[in-house]
Amino acid sequence: MHCVAFRTALSARVDGEELPPEVSGAALDAHLRECAECAHWGDRARRLKLLTAGLGGGGPDGDGTYGI
Numbered sequence: 001m002h003c004v005a006f007r008t009a010l011s012a013r014v015d016g017e018e019l020p021p022e023v024s025g026a027a028l029d030a031h032l033r034e035c036a037e038c039a040h041w042g043d044r045a046r047r048l049k050l051l052t053a054g055l056g057g058g059g060p061d062g063d064g065t066y067g068i
């Protein structure tokens with residue numbers, strides 16, 4: 001399966017949505033273990049999600065810096 005299919009699934013997971021039917025959670029986890037690029041992409045997506053979520057209601061630690 002192509003990386004793009006896993007990234008679609010990863011994006012859904014980050015957003016708290018259901019994974020596409022063609023990608024199981026186990027298959028996604030297995031791919032992330034062997035594909036550094038997708039693992040890195042997932043990290044970025046998660047961080048971006050946190051940052052954009054923070055824009056609405058302040059950071060989880062109250063200062064909005066997230067340690068950056």
Ligand SMILES: [Zn+2]
Nearest residue numbers: 003035037038
């Ligand atoms: Zn990949």
